[in-house]
Structures are given as structure tokens and as C-alpha cells.
Amino acid sequence: MIHRYKNNGYNIVLDVNSGSVHVVDDVTYDVLPLFEEGKGKEEIVDSLKAQYGVSDIEESVEEIQQLKADGVLFTEDIYQQYIKDFKKRKTVVKAMCLHIAHDCNLACKYCFAEEGEYHGRRALMSYEVGKKALDFLIENSGNRVNLEVDFFGGEPLMNWDVVKRLVEYGRSREEECNKKFRFTLTTNGVLLNDEIMEFANREMANVVLSLDGRKEVNDTMRPFRNGKGSYDLIVPKFQKFAKQREELGLSYYIRGTFTRDNLDFSEDIKHFADLGFRQMSIEPVVGQPEEPYAIREEDLPKIMEEYDKLAVELLKRKKEGRGVNFFHFMIDLEQGPCVAKRLSGCGSGTEYLAVTPWGDFYPCHQFVGNEEFLMGNVDQGITRTDLQDEFKLCNVYAKPKCRDCFARYYCSGGCAANAFQFHGSITDAYDIGCEMQKKRVECAIMMKAAEAEEEEIS
């Protein structure tokens, strides 16, 4: 299977099953579908000789044949049984999303957690519950060394003391258990101060800082409970924090959400860059179709255009020596994940669990509050092994919509929570999300082609 497309003046051919990427000229671009149909050289020449010279067409066919023989074009999908066997392995847990606080000091309009409360009551995680969660993670992580713990909410800084104590506890067990914790923090920044920054710079492998972009965009969607916007309070703190982390060589992401109110979100990315941020992400909101801010199918052409515009802008900035890193256009062609990782799904409900303030387990943070998905708790462990098995079987090959999709090796079958929200099944796919994901992969690959060309010239 191949995927060919034109973007920013490049003819790109992705050999889906090997992951190879080719930039081809016009004649090859037109030869490829005929070759794929099984036509021979003469037939292809006959079909295209009105547009191209015969020797060019013949050479092109020969090059395609060579690439096919080399295993980098029209390669077969040989992974189905491999993934099935891979997923049958004993499950280990290696990542946790700790809901340190089901409470929030902002009232973001699109919040899937309903202002931090997840359709339930306000609550803070106690140290004892958090400690049991870390113990569970250590005990159930088999021989995995790297363990990830994200302090999430609600707003985790509303329970900062527990965060600090849990980091300390985790660190104290690393050596005896031969584990290495990678702590991360996702925060809205309202309570951020020097002490917290200093601690996070010492202990957190990554921090995700929520901000939506331009002041008016951010303040419309991310107000305080009294309706006042949060931009003015948060931005200076994030700038300071980001600068510190850059100087220390530490990771951070400014993370925004775009809605149908700011479909011109490339302006928000530019705004982040102009504020001095270098690592950023902006994601489409996921909301019920009746919500006024939700992305609709009719918005897709504008969103596609916006991603294209953004890709060109980011290439331009990089060339000018002021490049920034946009999370969704990052792609690692040379050292990316193995095929097992790419096809086995995000790990929710198996190697990744969310833990509520009172210690309940859910497949991921987006399922929290839906009792149907309550999997167990820190005292009893996983009690719903049937759910665990269901998530275990959820991989690219279990999803009919992914079978013919070129992007399946990049999204791993997409988000199970989104699929459930829109279709009531974790083996379905959220179609609008898929279209955007495909576009982002196309842009990311185009940027790699452009950068390779740039390197060749220089």
C-alpha cells in the first residue's frame, strides 16, 4: 500500500508498511497508480506518452521496480499476527495519570472534566492513596525500568504538597526496585510560583502548560470562575518557567486547544512563538456536536488549509533561524517507534491507567467518571479483567476503519476515548479526528522532505 499526495510543491509517496518516504517527480507520481493497478511498462507508456517523454516514463517504471525489489515501495502488511502475539504478552503497567485534584481554579468552557470535577464531587488525592498508586505501579511494571507518572487534575497545583511528597516517595523507591520515575506535570499555571518552578525543574521530566493562544482566544475559553480571563496572570509565569527550562535543557510544552471559534489557530501558534515559547502543541477540541465550540465536519476544509499554512510558516521560521517545535508536526523518520509500538494502540487500560483522588482505576483520564469503565482501585488492584482484556485486544487490526488508512502507523488507531464518545465502541474511530490526524501526518512528512531538500542545497 502506498499513499501519495501533493503538498507545498512536493510530490510525496509514503510506502505505508515499510515507513519509507519518497519525493518523486511528476512523471513518477502519475506512473505509480498505473503500476499499482498492475499495468506493464508498455501499457503505462501508452497511457502517459501524451504528457511525458517515453524514455522518462520507462526510466520511472524501472526505478519503481527497483524500489519495490529493495523493499521500500509496495511492501506488504505482514504485521497482523505479530501484533496479535505481541498483545497476548502479559500486561504490565508502566504509566499512570494521577488525578491529584478533582477541582480547578479555572472554568474552561470545553473542559471534559467539567471544571475538574469529572461529573462527580470535588476531591483532593491524599498522600496515602497516591502512595498506594505508586506501589501498584512498581509492583505491576514487571521488568520495565522507566515508569511515567503524570500529575493531572483538575488542577494539580491545588494539591501541591501531595505532589511533592509523592515525588519524594517515588524517588526513595527507585534504587531498591530498579525503576526510574519520569514525573510530569500538567498545569493551568494559576498557582505557579518560584518554589514550584524550582521543584519542577529538579524533578519533572516534562511540564505541560495550558494556554490557548491569543489573549482574546484564551480568555474566552479559559476564564476564572468569576468570568475574568486568565491570560494576563498566566503568560508571564509561563514565559519565566519556559525560559528556565530551556536554559536547563529540560522539556516543556505550551499546550493549547482550538475550537470552532478560532479555526485560524495558526495565528495562536505564531502568537506562542512570538511570546518566546519554543515547544508547543495545539489540539482540536473534542466536544459533543451540539456544543457551539465543537469542531464540525464542515470546518474541516478550513482546518486543513490552516495546517498547510502552519507547516509553511514553521519551515520559514526554521530557515530564518527562529524555528519552533510544534508537537503535532514532529515526526521521527529515522529513530521513530518500532512497529509493535505503532500498531498496538495507546496503551490505555493496559499499560496506562488513570487514578482518581479516591484511588479508583480507569483506562485513561478521559474515561474517568464513566462507571462503566471503572477497572478497580489501589487496594484491590484490577478487578475488571474483562475490561482489561477488551483494551488489550484494541489495536489497529481490531479497528475496521484503520485497515486501509495510511496514517495507522502514526496514530496507532487513534484515541479509544474519542471513539467511545462518538460511536459507543473503543474499536471504532472518531472520524473528524482522523481527518485532522491524517493531515498533520502529511504536513509533518512534507516538512521532512523540505528540510532534506534544504540540507542538500546547503
Add this chain to the structure above:
Amino acid sequence: MKHVKTLSTRNLKNTMVTGGCGECQTSCQSACKTSCTVGNQSCENQK
């Protein structure tokens, strides 16, 4: 080649032998939290 330029990529087929160690980052722990993006991550064993 005259008509095709191939970018340097890691052949996925070859990763069947060496892959699957599971030490890499869980995708939702990175910067997204609302979608699933694995293609942009790096292999822990290649670092």
C-alpha cells in the same frame, strides 16, 4: 535515482526483530492528553 529521492527512514519491518521492549513513552503522557500520536515519538533504544 533520477526520478525519485528517498528520505532516510527506519524500515519498520526491521523493527519486528528488535522492537517491543516497551520502555518508550506512553503517547498520552507527552503533550496531548486528547489524541493519540505515536509517530512523533522516539525509540528509547535508539537514543
